[in-house]
Amino acid sequence: MKNVLVIGSTGQIGSELTMKIRREVAGSTVVAGYIPGAEPKGELLTSGPAEVVDVCNGKQIAEIVDKYQIDTIYNLAALLSATAERFPLKAWDIQMNGLINILEVAREKHCAVFTPSSIGSFGPSTPRDNTPQDTVQRPTSMYGVTKVATELLSDYYYHKFGVDTRSVRFPGLISYTTLPGGGTTDYAVEIYYAAVKGEEFVCPIAKGTYMDMMYMPDALKAAIDIMNADPSKLVHRNSFNIASMSFDPEIIAAAIRKHYPDFKMRYEFDPVRQAIADSWPNRMDDSCAREEWGWTPSYDLDSMTEDMIVNLKKKLL
Numbered sequence: 054m055k056n057v058l059v060i061g062s063t064g065q066i067g068s069e070l071t072m073k074i075r076r077e078v079a080g081s082t083v084v085a086g087y088i089p090g091a092e093p094k095g096e097l098l099t100s101g102p103a104e105v106v107d108v109c110n111g112k113q114i115a116e117i118v119d120k121y122q123i124d125t126i127y128n129l130a131a132l133l134s135a136t137a138e139r140f141p142l143k144a145w146d147i148q149m150n151g152l153i154n155i156l157e158v159a160r161e162k163h164c165a166v167f168t169p170s171s172i173g174s175f176g177p178s179t180p181r182d183n184t185p186q187d188t189v190q191r192p193t194s195m196y197g198v199t200k201v202a203t204e205l206l207s208d209y210y211y212h213k214f215g216v217d218t219r220s221v222r223f224p225g226l227i228s229y230t231t232l233p234g235g236g237t238t239d240y241a242v243e244i245y246y247a248a249v250k251g252e253e254f255v256c257p258i259a260k261g262t263y264m265d266m267m268y269m270p271d272a273l274k275a276a277i278d279i280m281n282a283d284p285s286k287l288v289h290r291n292s293f294n295i296a297s298m299s300f301d302p303e304i305i306a307a308a309i310r311k312h313y314p315d316f317k318m319r320y321e322f323d324p325v326r327q328a329i330a331d332s333w334p335n336r337m338d339d340s341c342a343r344e345e346w347g348w349t350p351s352y353d354l355d356s357m358t359e360d361m362i363v364n365l366k367k368k369l370l
Contacts, residue, residue, distance in 0.1 A: 054074075054078060054081070054124065054125045054165070054277075054280050054281060055078075055080060055081055055082070055124055055125075056081065056082045056084075056121050056122050056123045056124050056125070057074055057078075057081060057082070057083045057084065057123065057124075057125045057126075057127065058083075058084045058086055058106065058114075058117060058118065058121065058123045058125070058126045058127070059071045059074075059083060059084065059085060059086055059127045059129065060086040060106050060108055060114075060126065060127065060128050060129060060130050060155070061086065061087075061108075061127075061128070061129030061130040061131070062085035062086050062087055062093060062097065062103070062129070063085070063087050063091045063092070063093050063094075063097070064091075064129055064130075064131075064231070064234065065226065065228060065231045065232070065234060066129050066169070066223075066226065066269075066272065066273075066276070067085075067127070067129040068093075068097055068230065068231045069228065069230055069231065069269055069273055070127060070129070070273050070276055070277075071083055071085050071097060071101075072096065072097060072100065073273050073277070074277065075100055075101050077277075078277075082101065082102065082121055083101050083102075084101070084102045084103070084104055084106075084117060084121050084123070085097055085098070085101060085102070085103040085104070086103075086104055086105075086106030086117065087103060087104075087105060087106065088105065088106075088107055089105060102121065104117050104120075108128065108130040108147060108150075108151025108152070108154055108155060109146060109147065109150055109151055109154065110154070111154035111155075111157060111158060114126075114154055114155060114158045115158045115161070115162065118158055118162045118164060119162070123162070123164055124163075124164055124165065125164060125165045125166075125167070125280060126155055126158075126159060126164050126165070126166050126167070127167045127276070128151070128152065128155050128166060128167065128168040129169065130147055130148075130151055131144075131147060131148050131196075131199075132144040132147060132148070132196070132235065133196065133234055133235040133236035133237075133239075134171075134173050134194055134196040134197070134235070134236050134237045134326075134329050135235045135236060135237055135239075135323075135325055135326050135329065136234065136235030136236075137194065137195045137196040137199070137235075138194055138195060138196070138325055138329070141195040144195050144196060144199060145195065145199060148196075148199035148200075148202075148203065149199055149202055149203075149206075152168060152203055152206060152207075153206070155168070156206065156207070156210045156216060156218070159210070159216050159218075160210065160214045160216050164216075164217075165216075165217035165218070165219070165280060166207065166210075166216060166217070166218045166219075167218075167219055167220055167276060167279070167280055168203050168207055168218070168220050168291075169220050169221060169222075169223050169276070169292070170200045170201075170203055170204050170220050170221065170222040170223070170291065170292035171196070171197075171200045171222055171223050171224075172222060172223065172224045172225070172264065172265050172333050172334060172337065173192060173194060173196050173197040173200055173237070173329070173333065174190050174192060174197055174200035174201045174204065174222060174292070175188075175189075175190055175192060175197070175332070175333055175334050176189070176190065176191040176192040176193050176197060176332050177191075177193060177331070177332045178191050179191070179334055180334070181334050181335045182334070182335050182336060183336060183337075183338040184294065184334035184335075184336065184337045184338055185294075185338055186289060186293070186294050186338065186339075186340070186341040187289075190204075192332065193328075193329075193332050194329050194332070196329075197329075197332075200222075203220075203291070203292075204220070204291045204292045205291075207220060207290070207291040207292075208290060208291045211290055211291070217284070218290055218291055219279050219280060219282070219287070219290050219291065220279070220290070220291045220292040220293070221275050221276065221279055221292055221293045221294075221295045221342070222292045222293065222294050222295065222337065223267065223272060223275075223295070224238070224264065224265030224266050224267045224295070224296060224297065224337070225237070225238025225241055225264055225265065225266040225267070226238070226266075226267055226268075226269055226272050227241050227242050227245075227266055227267065227268050227269060227357065227361065228242065228268075228269035229245070229360075229361050229364040229365050229368060230269070237258075237264075237326045237329045237330050237333075238264055238266060238330075240256055240257055240258050240302065241266055241305060244256070244302075244305060244306065244309065244318070245309070245358075245361045245362065245365055246365065246369070248309045248312075248313050248316050248362070249362060249365040249366055249369050249370070250369060251313075253317040253318065253319065254306075254316075254317070254318045254319075255318075255319055255320075255321045256302045256318055256319070256320050256321070256322070257321065257322050257323035257326050257327070258301075258302055258322060258323075258326060258327060258330055259302075259320060259322045259327055260301065260302060260303055260320060261301050261303075262301050262302065262327070262330050262331065263299050263300065263301045263335040263336070264299065264300075264301075264330060264333055264334075264335070265296050265297070265298070265299050265333075265334065265335075265336055265337055266297065266298050266299065266300065267295070267296075267297040267298070267350065267352075268297065268350075268351075268352040268357040268360070268361075270351065270352065271297055271350040271351055271352055274351070275295050275342075275348060278346060278347070278348065279293065279342075279346060279348075282345070282346035282347075283346070286345050286346060287345055287346065288341070288345055289341055289345065293339070293341060293342040293345070293346075293348070294337040294338060294339045294341065294342060295337070295339045295342050295348055295350075296336060296337045296338070296339040296350075297350035297352060297353070298350075298352075298353055298354050298357070299335055299336040300354060302318065302320075304354070305354065305358075306318045308354050308355060308358045309358060309362075311355075311358070312358070312359070312362050
């Protein structure tokens, strides 16, 4: 992994992943791919090349790959779960037609491709606790449907054409850097902002709803480590369960109250997000990722909470 194109570089994951690769992968050129209206700013813009790259434009992708001699593509273009339910056809176009474009370019130009899957690839018939690596995947959301199709299509291009496709199933991601944009697990970011601002938090997810979550530094590490993994060790490719912590709203609120004893939260659940959350596992079994490429997270709920609060104080106060 030397010359990298990050498509969706200004999103929640892409903005941080682009900078991490630029800082940590010696001698790399990392192109920040973006769409008009979502231009990179600040250090993301000034620290390396940036180009307009629309996943729905295969010719444009190929031109950028040639221009920078790209060997690895991170495909992070997507509509998140709640937003995808409002715009299902747009979600399909970005996540499926966009993926075909990227895989075709990768086949012709010999690039490796990372396209993340998600906890959303599972559905209500999936085992909810210790969800196996290989199990029933029958999601009930458009986001989930596209993620299952992404896994299958990526595996197809590996087996049929030899394209080096790899990915992980991200749980809900929590970060102080970039706000999420329409995901079911967004509440686990928004609750920290409310706490640091001294505001009451109105939770859109019902009490007792457990979901897998992960702190962004661990997610970024996983995205890089899987692409650097020894391919001879990979039994699976698309896509690995990865896990870090699982909690419901009461548990994360209790962790915050260790720092803000007067923090208040009430419930006003969103039926769309709640229906999606209810169809997802409580916790995934990530033993295959641990065995095949050494995955291990660094943060638990308490260490994440402390780091989130420290950094949000700097950002907001």
